[in-house]
Amino acid sequence: MAEAGDSPPLLALDRLRGRYPYARCVGTIVDGRTVLVWLTTARGASQTGYLVTMTAADPQNPGPLSLYPSALYGWVRWWHNHAAALIDERTVTVAELPPPPLALDVVEAWCPYRIELTGHDRMTFPDVPLSPRLPVDPDGPEFR
Incomplete structure (x- = not known):
């Protein structure tokens, strides 16, 4: 999870995908109530x-934005487990995932927050090229 800052949200999301190429779900905070999420199937x-x-859904009380991508990934796991239980004749893969629901409820510390999901765009991104690990600079931007 990262904040888009002054970058266009899609560019910030693509950079985040590059930093975590094996992540199934990553998100970029666009503003105080919106997160752009990439979900790999x-x-x-x-x-x-x-x-x-x-x-x-409630602009005055958005809840924990950092949990939005994990809520979406939790839905993926729920769907995969239930679809596999309903279809006995074959294994269901995450690649068969239908579009996400229109809303999810995130519960944190017993407080529910309704999140609306829009723009369920099916997309394909080129694979992120893997680069060798470089030494981490503790004064670098990822530590600020």
Whole structure:
């Protein structure tokens, strides 16, 4: 999870994807109530998945924005477990994931927060090239 800051949200999300190429779900905070989330459903020559805009239903009380991507990934796990239980004749893969729901409830410390999901765009991104690990600079931007 990262904040878009002055960068366009999609560019910030792509940079985050580059830093965490094996993550199934990453998000960029766009503003005080919106998170742009990339959800990977398939890997290979390119990454396929959904680009979803998650927005707090209550602008005065958006809840923990950093939990939005994990709430979406929790839905993926729930769907995968239940779809596999309903379809006995074959294994269901995450690649068969339908578009995300229109809303999710995130509960943190027993407080529910309604999140609306829009822009369920099915997208394909090229794979992120892997680069060798460089020494981490404790004064670098990732520690500020």
